[in-house]
Amino acid sequence: MRTNGKWTTEWVKALSAWHPQYDEEARLLRKPFSSPGYHTTLKGGLVHPTRESLVYAVALLDSGEEEHRSRAFDIIDRVVSLQDTDRSSPTFGIWSWFYEEPLAMMSPPDWNWADFCGKQLLLAAIRHGGAFPPELLERTERAVLNSCDAIIKRDVGPDYTNIAIMGAFVTLIAGERFGEARCREYGLERLAKFYRHTKEQGTFTEYNSPTYTIVAIEELSSIATETRLEDAKVMVAELLDTAWEMVAYHFHPVLKQWSGPHSRAYRTMLNAGTLTFLQMACGGNIRLLPDERLEFGLTWYGNDIRCPDKYVPYFLEAGERERAGTIAKPKDGAPPRTATMYMNGAFSLGTFGSEIMWNQRRNLLAYVANGDGCAYVHLRVLRDGYDLSSAVFAGVQRRGDVLYAIRFATDGGGTHPNLDPVNGVVRASDLRIRLEIGGSREGLSIDRREGAVDIRFPGVRMRLVPLHGTLGGATAFDWDVADGEDTTGVDLVLYAGEPREFDFRSIPDACFVFALSISESDIASTASINPTADEVECRLVPEKGGDIRLTVSTKPDTIAELHANVKTGRNDP
Structure with a gap:
């Protein structure tokens, strides 16, 4: 995020909207249940989500307000305690979606939570470790390394775009910052594998996904922001260029929609959050929403997210565009995927x-x-x-x-x-x-x-x-x-x-x-x-x-x- 006054003000407003959802007794956020229809067996009611609670905790620390620290540490302490830490367990290193639904109740558990929760705990530790109570910092770092073990064991391939990148971030940056060579080496090789795969295919396997291209841009930008390794920075720069070209070319400047086809999408019309992300990433050079409708994401703070200047005109010029070609080249003899x-x-x-x-x-x-x-x-x-x-x-x-x-x-x-x-x-x-x-x-x-x-x-x-x-x-x-x-x-x-x-x-x-x-x-x-x-x-x-x-x-x-x-x-x- 370009931390000018306007965007910082919008971020603070976004954080304030989360405060009423906090449950002091549970030390987690409490929200109405929602799901994509799988993994969870819950059907409704109010739930306490682990991932969103950690996003909130990191944002509380990012705010720099001392009065927010105690709440943030309470959330982190609670979520760390909910991780499966039994190394003999098949779900070692991950979390359930909700406090109300332990891993054994899920159908099936979602191993992505090692990546999602591990990333937030890692950001909290590397940005604000100096303010942590020593015992909680030690437990948090251990939880991150547990999630690294789960990520390494699962070893997601490069065709699972957003998780391939997020797992590379968690393992690479944890390895760099915590002095764990095995994690650093695995994370760098995972990023390199994803880089080689994407260059070979010419695009992401999760092709033109409004949901996951934004996630990919966030995760790649996180690596660029946090890594100290030049090899990683070079690969990430090229991958970000691939992502932004795909977004910009498919964006319809008049209709303010992300043209299809979409490999994965949870909604068909762009929401205010995605439009705000694009407007923010273009440095305010485009205006997709009036100020009163901006919806800022808490996870953008501290992350250098920006659209390359050469792609900004695509968000402004409503000319004729057409693209037809191969988006995936399977290695098993199957026909190429096209769009x-x-x-x-x-x-x-x-x-x-x-x-x-x-x-x-x-x-x-x-x-x-x-x-x-x-x-x-x-x-x-x-x-x-x-x-x-x-x-x-x-x-x-x-x-x-x-x-x-x-x-x-x-x-x-x-x-x-x-x-x-x-x-x-x-x-x-x-x-x-x-x-x-x-x-x-x-x-x-x-x-x-x-x-x-x-x-x-x-x-x-x-x-x-x-x-x-x-x-x-x-x-x-x-x-x-x-x-x-x-x-x-x-x-x-x-x-x-x-x-x-x-x-x-x-x-x-x-x-x-x-x-x-x-x-x-x-x-x-x-x-x-x-x-x-x-x-x-x-x-x-x-x-x-x-x-x-x-x-x-x-x-x-x-x-x-x-x-x-x-x-x-x-x-x-």
Whole structure:
């Protein structure tokens, strides 16, 4: 953080907002329960989170106010006592998410908490160790080294972007500051491995994630701020350049949104915190929010976070941009992963080439100008109202036109890719493919006509054309426009009724193909299909010429085979 007066004032305001959440008796923050839907078995109520409590404790110490120290040390003492310190335990060195839910109750425990909590304890010790009670400082340093052991034992690979970087920070900086050569050497090699992987791939594995690219920038900036090793500083500088180029190129300056596709996202519209981060990192050279809406992050303090000057114009200039290419080169013979993004002054559209439909993915995502506001259009596959992770997307895009298919895997997950495998058997009372519209919906109109759905905003038009649909021999499906409080769903309903099982291991065909076009004028693209026994070929010809082509297999299969059985083509006019 550039510690000028404005940002320091905003940080102090942010810290003040946390004070009412402190629970004196528990010596932790107390907050309403929330979760992404996995790891924890808790369902609601008030909880005492370990990670956020440590963030608060570090901020109390960073404030420099002596009256805050006692509270900070009370929190650190409590959280340190909650770490698993049994070296024979499989969860040695980590913490549970909540005081109310010990590690043994979690489903399963989250080993990332060694990284998250270890980092905050490390920052507290290296920034403010001189003010610690000696016994607490010794226990805190021991807890950090325990977390280092857990991080080293787990040894996350470079494809897990944010944790690969955060684990490198904890082990490298703890090794440097506490004189632990094994931790320092491991952390430096982990950073070097991540650096080599990213240079080889050309980008982060967690590609274009609004959540985790910000985390990556924070963590890389933390390393740059704290390390004394020149080798580490050189690698981090190049990695930060990669991160900032990705952010800047995808940012839509008019709509103030982060164009897709997103490998991981917890929300679809940018919140005030992310916009504040970008504004702050650009040194105040851009204005994304009025002062009264700024939301400052406590973890930014003391961290030299800045966007390189060469990328600042991307946040200001609303020109036409397009990018299509490889974002990952698997070493197991699998096809490369690809992504496409197009934007102009009125909208942006982004798609992946082939990905699972996990609720954190944004495989097809558009942002559309709607007067002074912005709407989003996000493709989902819902099983009983929640995203089905074993549905698989395939797509090809040119500018505002895309052909895409939804198919189903025989080895995927339910709500999560790994934590709840369904192995091809999906039980549901409702199964639908939804084009979800959210954000500003004023003036939105949806016209379901024969062979197409027209979606209109003032100034922007969209046309959705179903080209092919089969599910176990069935070819007729209902359409539904589902208006909710915050979103509108344009839904192709595959099933609605009593709960039943769909065993995709034995269903011979399950494939749905669509054409979607977005334009500021009337849409005159034409689409054609050529279905055969095992696959369907599609072609979309926009009004201005050129074409895009998509061929996919129609039979459910493993995720790897579904990714492999995609053929695409694109001709520009």
